Amino acid sequence: MMGTINAHSQQSKQTIIFDTDIGNDIDDVLAMAMLYNYQKQEQVDLKAITISKANPVTVDYIHMLNTYYGLRDIAIGYIGETGPTPDSGLYMQQTLAYEENGKRLFLSTPERYKQVPEAYKLQRKVLAAAPDHSVTLIVVGFSTNMAKLLSSRPDEFSSLEGKELIQKKVISMYMMAGMFGKKPFPEYNVVKDVQAAQQVFKNWPTRIVVSGWEIGNALKFPADKLLSAFPQYWHHPIVNSYFHYMKMPYNRETWDLTVVLQAIEPHQNYFGSSISGTIMIDDDGMTRFSPTKGKHQILLLNPDHRERILNRLVETVTDK
Template sequence: MKPIFHVTLAASLLLTNVPLHAQTKPAPVIFDTDMGNDTDDVLALSMLYTYHKARKIDLKAVTISKGHPYAVTFTDLMNRTYGLGHIPLGYVGNNGPTPEAGGYNMQTVKYTEEGRAFFTYDSTLAEKVPEAYKLQRKVLAAAADGSVIMIVVGFSTNIARLLQSGADEFSPLGGRELVAKKVKALYMMAGMFGTKPFPEYNVVKDIAAARTVFEQWPGQIIASGWEVGSRLHFPARSLFRYYPQLWEHPLVNAYFHYKKMPYNRETWDLTSVLQAIEPGKQFFRESAPGTIRIEADGKSTFSEGGGGKHRIMLLDEAKIKPVLARFEETVGGKY
């Protein structure tokens, strides 16, 4: 019989050889998107699929803040294409912001060539999925305390409703209390904090919701402003390398529909995903803590200090190439 000391030592040595992702549970993630308004949402979602399959994260839900039902239909098509049709979807409802069809949702799911449909889809799916904030409450209630990463790359509508929600079948806690207990951090693509600020799109389309979130969110918020992603242009050539089927893949189909090729799209939404999942790689810097305020016209301001819980992301010139290279890898399914 081996001494207990030897058994314990051997077990500990074995443990040190186990990859980190096998030793720890992947972080639960909720992704909130205005899918259809820009192609960077599709690229950001494909990044999350890569992280999920590498067990870096556990993508618990995708919630949609664009008020057109085909935003749900397209997102479901993406999930199924990547073999992740089980990931639940939530929807803001047809009364949500930007109710128009968008630049690629319907065009992609209905795409045909010579009468042949490329994709199968359910045009009534938006009627069958839960309201976004309700799905968020369900995921949060089931999660370990302080574990959930929320990434919001569209409007603040859904998370404002989450904050203002009351007790329900999932939790006796109100929304603000539930967030405070369960959410580790909120990463948002929102605002413009450069030298000449203007009302940024994600904010201005629901100013009231953005003000609610930045004034009432109980934990930390890390915001990526317009000025960050506007300096990073996704190399569209990589789509040909990673997705040789081209139009038969919904990511490429959507990218081709959104603008006339060739174009390298700005990567606003991808910045929040990368910083949320790989903060230790130091692709971006974060400011000292402070406070983000949303003005009545939708302009955003950031002031350091004062005990604030907000930070903004900063991009150094030397990091542009490494960031773009990481975008290409993760969008292309390479972890």
């Protein structure tokens, strides 16, 4: 069943909070490149990047990317070292430590994680300062930070409980989560913190738009386009990290990129959507969509749109 995802007003820049488990997969990095380019084109106001991966290198890595793109003022929030996936991953430390002729190519500040606020606290700060019904949340990792925000108490930033603050300030939340295809399974972003996902999908007060695993799996990012856009290869942190993540050549799934594209350009109708319904999370992490009255929608992919979507993803990642 097809529904309609209402476009945000394009009269002003969207205010964005981006929550990521960067370091686990490389699609987060490509999604970050998209947001940086949208920011530089003044299509969005990226207020904060919050991290749901419990490894401190994530803060150093994102600060390096912010700096490389000339956007050092974007605030960073961190889940802390108690949370999902505390390993360092396959590309963050490797990119930060990359040297040529005995010199590091990229900025590294290993202790920076000690200087940033907890993720949900930064989210509360941004929401409290924003006009009512003006913030879009994009979540491409676990639901951990969202669950903390949802259950948060009044603080120095707002006298409102978390759920009330969300209701007052957030337009919609866009998530990469779950699997709604023909052969469903417990999807990574859900299964790494099932309890948080259950809490969020049960209690979140505003609309949630979800790009399931099957969407990004059907759209592989063409690595050759990345290499032709950045012929300096190892000197660009996005390509450097892409090289470190897996042995080249490979075309990675675009899971996180699809939800960023839909959040920022809903008016372009790259994807279809279900009617509004309810997403339920089983205790084993399985996701089920019921087309009953609710505030949840899942994205649908028309195979005829694949080339158009991939072309736009390449444009937004490379800014070419």
